[in-house]
Every structure is written in structure tokens, then in C-alpha cells.
Amino acid sequence: MKYDWIFFDADETLFHFDAYQGMKLMFSRFGVDFSEQDYSAYQKVNLPLWVDYQDGRITADQLKHTRFESWAEKLETTTAALNSAFLTAMADICSLLPGAQELVESLKGKVNMGIITNGFTELQSIRLERTGMTDYFDHVIISEEVGVAKPDAEIFEYAHKLVGLPSKQRILMVGDNPHSDILGGLDFGIETCWLNSQEKATPAGINPHYQVKSLADLQALLLA
Missing domain, CATH: 3.40.50.1000 (HAD superfamily/HAD-like)
Structure with missing residues (x-):
């Protein structure tokens, strides 16, 4: 070797890492039918955040918070709760x-x-x-x-x-x-x-x- x-x-x-399936599962647990349109709207926010994170412009916490901000408002919950729910769903479908x-x-x-x-x-x-x-x-x-x-x-x-x-x-x-x-x-x-x-x-x-x-x-x- x-x-x-x-x-x-x-x-x-x-x-x-099928984020769309993970999000569908996660949001179904919040009573939301998460669509492909919802997913592409999410990715418009999420993908640039990952570039910023990899380039050292934002922290992991900022990424986790910002990507779920609008959903946290809609669902009257916290970005931390949504992040946790998402990672749990990703573990469930891994x-x-x-x-x-x-x-x-x-x-x-x-x-x-x-x-x-x-x-x-x-x-x-x-x-x-x-x-x-x-x-x-x-x-x-x-x-x-x-x-x-x-x-x-x-x-x-x-x-x-x-x-x-x-x-x-x-x-x-x-x-x-x-x-x-x-x-x-x-x-x-x-x-x-x-x-x-x-x-x-x-x-x-x-x-x-x-x-x-x-x-x-x-x-x-x-x-x-």
C-alpha cells in the first residue's frame, strides 16, 4: 500500500446526502408538505452560504441560523430547532x-x-x-x-x-x-x-x- x-x-x-428527501421528511414532521419549489428557494439561500463558510467568511453557526431563518419565522420556531430536526431527518434516511x-x-x-x-x-x-x-x-x-x-x-x-x-x-x-x-x-x-x-x-x-x-x-x- x-x-x-x-x-x-x-x-x-x-x-x-439527499438534502431534498431529508427536508421533505423533516418538514412533514412539522406538518408541512415541502415541495421542489420550496427546495429550490431554500437552495438559493443555502448554497451561497456554504461557499461563504468554506471560504471562511461566515461560521458554522451563522450558516445554520441563516439558512432556516425564513422557515423559523413561518413555523414560529427557532432556527436551532429546525437545524436539529433536519440533521435528525438526514440521519434517519442515511x-x-x-x-x-x-x-x-x-x-x-x-x-x-x-x-x-x-x-x-x-x-x-x-x-x-x-x-x-x-x-x-x-x-x-x-x-x-x-x-x-x-x-x-x-x-x-x-x-x-x-x-x-x-x-x-x-x-x-x-x-x-x-x-x-x-x-x-x-x-x-x-x-x-x-x-x-x-x-x-x-x-x-x-x-x-x-x-x-x-x-x-x-x-x-x-x-x-
Whole structure:
């Protein structure tokens, strides 16, 4: 095995993250029939917030508060209650991407594995538990706890120190987001693998060491 450590992103790298289905479930518990129009209105607010969060312009708390502000007013509840309800719903519908279980099973004992995610703390351990993935990962590094998000070098530095400063050539970052996962990893000086399941064009200036279409392809690559 070429690597001592492999770090994985969580959402859409190991786990399905179907926010629309999660929100439908969450809002049904508040007695609301949440439509696709509602979802696209929500995403108009939510997506730019994630960019601001990844670029360090807002905090995790600001993101969580702002994205649910208008719904909290409508439903006469708090943004904190809605966030919690959303993360609970996402945990209730969580499932692994095809090949995730087989991949980590095949790597266990051959390489150390961790997760570096910009997702929120409340969802991570419950999701690992429910999918039976807890024992595969030595560390789960969550931007909300570190105080900075990928692609900021600081979260990679934090992870690097946490695992005892192994040689950067022996670390691989795997993720689906070319900006936060791949550019973040490259800027920190570690090797990267872009999980590009939709076969998108590689963004200018981002050159992952590897590119795979599926986790099965990644498994074949790593164990070749």
C-alpha cells in the first residue's frame, strides 16, 4: 500500500446526502408538505452560504441560523430547532454510497483511515453508527469543531498533527468536491483522488493525482 493514511470526505463520498428527501421528511414532521419549489428557494439561500463558510467568511453557526431563518419565522420556531430536526431527518434516511462498505472493508488493516468533513457534528457519529462504519475510522475531523472548513489548510494541518505528522507523500485525500477536497488537499501538499461520479470536466487549475468514477474503481486503484 502506497499510503499510511487515507482521509475521506463524508457527504457524497461515503454517504448519500439527499438534502431534498431529508427536508421533505423533516418538514412533514412539522406538518408541512415541502415541495421542489420550496427546495429550490431554500437552495438559493443555502448554497451561497456554504461557499461563504468554506471560504471562511461566515461560521458554522451563522450558516445554520441563516439558512432556516425564513422557515423559523413561518413555523414560529427557532432556527436551532429546525437545524436539529433536519440533521435528525438526514440521519434517519442515511445510506452508504455503492461500494463504500466493500472499500473500507478491503482497506482495513492495510492503511489508517479518517474522515475530514465540512458537515455538522450532530450528524456524523450517529450516521457512522447506523451504517456500521464507526470502527473503520480512527479519526473523524469536523470543520464545526476545528473552527475552519476545507479547503482551508488549517483543517488539513489539524488532521496531520492529530495523526502524528506522517510524510505528506503517504497521505491521500479522497472527495467529490474539486474545490474543498481536492484543491484543499493539493494546497496542503498531500495526494488527492477526485471521486467524479458524474464525469464533470476538471475545473481549471485543479489537478488531482487520481480521478475515479466510483468507489469500486478507487478500491481497484488502491489495491492494484
